[in-house]
Amino acid sequence: MNGQSSLRGEVGKHIVLLLGASIVILPFYLMLSFSFKSPAEIQSITGGFFGAQEMMTDQFCVKQGRPLAECQMLPVVYNYTAAFREAPLLRYLLNGVIVTLSIFFIQVLVALPCAYALAKLRFWGRDVVFGLVLFCLLIPVHAIALPLYIMLAKVGLTNTYAALIIPWTISVFGIFLMRQFFMTVPDDLIDAARMDGMSEFSIVWKVMLPTAIPALLAFAIFSIVAHWNDYFWPRIVITGDRDLMTPPLGLRMFKSDLDGNEYGPMMAAATVIVAPLVVAFLLAQRRFIEGITLSGMK
Amino acid sequence: MNLSRSSMWFVAPAVFLMFILLIAPVFVAAILSFTDYSLGNPDFNWVGFKNYAAMAKYSAYKKMFSASLLYVIIVVPVSVLLGLGAAMLISSLRFGGEAYKAIFFLPVMATLLAMAIVWEFTLDPIVGVVNAYLTRGCDVGWWYQFISGAWYGADPTTSWYGNGCNEGFPLWIGDKDYALFTIAFIGVWQAFGFNMVLYLAGLTSIPRELYAAAAMDGADSAWERFKLVTWPMLGPTHVFVITITSIRSFQVFDTVEALTRGGPSKSTYMMVYAMYEKGIQQNLVGIGAAITVVFLVFVLALTLTQVYFVNRKVHYS
Known part of the structure; x- marks a missing residue:
């Protein structure tokens, strides 16, 4: 050649x-x-x-x-001011932040101790629990949406923040990911912490958590991107109450009560909603690609 | 503290939530699919397989299956091959690869619902950019002749483009012959960057020596090197990419709900949207649950096929 x-x-x-x-x-x-x-x-x-x-x-x-x-x-000033006026865009963005961050923190709170126990502690039923995690990995979210919605409606939780957050508090994928990561942490580190008199509880949060930062960061990107962009679940559980709408749902409402040709303000709203993740992605491409392709394992 | 007791405390919340939020709903869906339950009614009746029979009987559900299947059959091969093609081109570039990678990955990141609305405007028959430029092109002689086939001696009025110039271009999502393909196009646009990244990872794991060895064996052309080394060495990546793309395309919802609501004439009435429309909007929980169960069976079948292939070790390392 x-x-x-x-x-x-x-x-x-x-x-x-x-x-x-x-x-x-x-x-x-x-x-x-x-x-x-x-x-x-x-x-x-x-x-x-x-x-x-x-x-x-x-x-x-x-x-x-x-x-x-x-x-x-x-026109540019008009479009953006109209976007924030006609759709309570600021409220939507705030809801998006509240929901995605709550989901992420609760997921970590539940998953990290469980992953630690599965990776490093010996207890009766450990294999059963891990088998359960693997089994739950097979369940697609769209297949449990309808029964979850019925269950939430039965306890009167539709149209609340709780409805947006509760179904995602358990991330079996997060448990699996963190367990795989903890398997690679040397036992000596944990034994040393035990010798120093640390309780198992503080080992999880003071020893394991800091070592897991890289894996947690990837999981954070995965979780936050997924829930910021999610439209399916908010569409189901939030009906009518605009103060609870997340950004994609709010944009959808904006579209459906669009009178005339307010394309400019609507595109301004879409830009504001898409921008945070796209800008973050352009700033930290490698980490984002890593984090999102994690879901390939799901 | 007692080790086994603390592990109980560590595991219990996760196990509890798994049962309540993941496992119980699957059983609830299965049970509801045999009832005529609807929210707000105190009572319900057992109806046996009536909901499933309805799915086999009414044409709306037949359209649901055919639309879902057609969508998957279009989106999976196109987005997988585009992902592979983009990955191979990018990995063989001397410069600029990172920039293309970032651009192709943008749609994976961006809020799909927002971008679907932008696509809707782009494809709008009146104010949309696509049809406007197609129409403007009709007056540009060389372009019109090139695209409509007049250059090759064909009759321009019989071609797709020539016909569009005379009769008007399609309404895209408003036309029942085009709607599914348009939604599938958005699906491909959104998905192929994800596949590209997985293939890029797969390509870097192919040992360089294999290409040298293939060249020694007389594989001179790029096509032969691709056929002998690249394609088979990507075995595990293929299995992975194909399954995940299939599962995701079965789950298409955002574009359907925002742009077509299953129409026109049910041409884009896909499973997850049908489940939402029946089970939640129309409060026909029984039939919605039956669709859910069928959907779950499809997705599990795909996942188990993947597991089967992975266990057969479709790789050579």
């Missing part, structure tokens, strides 16, 4: 990949671009990426009876 033909090969590969990349990136580009533009520019597909940013009138502001001069604004 000579230099020239391998150069030609390299160029060819870049052409194919660039073509693919442009299709993959198209919706992200449009989402961001629409969130900048005025309704007229969106309708007529003009204005390039940023739009001309000509002053436009906020009809909502006019209806409130404020002077016309105050209601003139740039």
Whole structure:
């Protein structure tokens, strides 16, 4: 193979990949671009990426009876202010943070001691418990949604934070992952801690937890991404109460009570919801890819 | 502290939650599928296999199975092959590989529901970018001739593109002949980056010497090297990628609920959406539970097939 033909090969590969990349990136580009533009520019597909940013009138502001001069604004300002006004976007984002973080912390609280016991302690029934974990790994979440919903409705918990959080408090995948990790921790470390008079309880949180940080970080990314993006479960248990909606569900509601052509504000809302994870991903690509492909084991 | 007692305390919460939140619901679903239960009713009747019989009898459920199956049959091979292709191209690049990897992985990360709504706008027949540019292209002579086949001497009006220029381009998610393919396209767009990353990991684990050895045996062309070394050495990755993509495509919900609600004329009425519509929206819990049980059987069958292949050791190390 000579230099020239391998150069030609390299160029060819870049052409194919660039073509693919442009299709993959198209919706992200449009989402961001629409969130900048005025309704007229969106309708007529003009204005390039940023739009001309000509002053436009906020009809909502006019209806409130404020002077016309105050209601003139740039389309980009209009879109984002309308997104936060018409959908209680800030509330949705706050709910998303509350729900994803609560889920993650409870998952760790339940999984870590169990994983430690399965990896390092000998007790009656250990193999049964581990078998149970492996069995539960086979159960897909979509298959238990309906009965879980009935159970929650029976105890009157639908339309609460609890309904959003409780079903995910147990992560058998987390138990499995942490158990595999703890198996690699040398027994000497634990024995030394016991000699120092540490209780099993403090061994879990003061010795095992710090050693498990890398694995926990991967699991955190996996868990937070999954639950921030989840739409299926919030859609089932939150019906109507906007104050409890998570970002994807809130966006869905925004879409269904969209009157006229409020595409700009809606794309602004979508951008705000997608941005945190995408930015975090671009900053720490390797860790994110590691964390999310963990779910390949699920 | 007594070791075995503390292990009890460590394990008990997890075991309790596993029983309540994972194992019990599976049995509850199975039991409910034999009843006509609905939320709010104090009583219910045992109806035997009536719910399952309904699934075999009514055309809505037949459409549900065929739509789910068609979706999986499209999304799995396309996203697996695209993932493999992207991984092979990227891993053979001299520069720029990381950037492509990041871009292709973006859809895996991004909130699917939000991106589905963006796709809906993009494909909208009136304000959508796709149809707007397809229509504009009709007036660009060389492009029109190239795409409609006039260059190769074909009759442009009989081609898909020429027809679209005259009669208007498809409504995509609003057209029953296109809706499922459009949803499947979004599914592929979202999934293939995940497969690419798994294949990239698989490719790096192939020992370099194997390629040298294959070249000694006379495998000169890139295709032969691929056929003799790359493809078979990726055995375990194939099993893994195919199963996980199949299971995930069986679970498609967000795009269906947000864009088509199973329509038009049930062409995108897929299992998880059907389960949601029947069991939760319409409060026909019995039939929803029966769909759940069938769904569970499908997913377990896929998982057990994977376990079978993994145990047969589809690898050469």
